[in-house]
Amino acid sequence: MDQALNPTAITGYLSGIEQLSGAKFKKWKEQIGIVLGCMDLDYALGEPTPTKPTPESINEQKALYEKWERYNRMSLMIMKGSITHAIRGAILDSDNAMSYIKLVEEQFLGTSKSLASTLMIKMITMKYDGHSDVCEHIMKMSDIASQLKGMDMAIYEVFLFTS
Incomplete structure (x- = not known):
């Protein structure tokens, strides 16, 4: 079994992700990147979706698609599992890990601007x-x-x- 995917290692990696619940998106995204990288699952975040193989596709294309699909699915499970249900409900769903992380980022862009404004006012006053x-x-x-x-x-x- 791949050392990065044994149950003990998986538990250790996942416990290193702080659950996304407030204005900690930047830290969460960094932790997700580290964990997916350590688990060698970040392939789907760095590669565009390959074309779905047809029956005529060569075995190499089929294997590439299966690899991307598996890593994408596992990345999504890890990301979604590390977001509180309240926040997850506010984010549009996607079956593509790269798209999903962008949707999460868009959700928090407005939130972080609001928090920054509040903190600036608090500091100034x-x-x-x-x-x-x-x-x-x-x-x-x-x-x-x-x-x-x-x-x-x-x-x-x-x-x-x-x-």
Whole structure:
């Protein structure tokens, strides 16, 4: 049996995927890529759908299609299994792993913009009250900046310490 697909390895790989439930799409997509790559199942994500073989097709074409179809099916099962039911219900279904991951990304593009906007407003309006711990205030600001950085929005330290 292929070492990447033994039950213990599969369990280990799958436990490394944090379930997609909020604004962690980027991290989820990265983890999915790593797991599918380690399991050698990322073939369907990197190759376009091959043409369905006909009875006249040569064995090599049939084998290529069967390989792609199996990897595509397994990739979809892993992706869908790592998304909460509430979110999965909001995503259009697809029988193509490459298309499905794009649909998930489209769903989260709007969500992440909304979250980024909320975090920016929170950061801009956050002021030190003069009574609580300064270090705690700085840590809250740094946490928001870190979340924004995770969405490819850099916040410069100058902004953190002048607001």
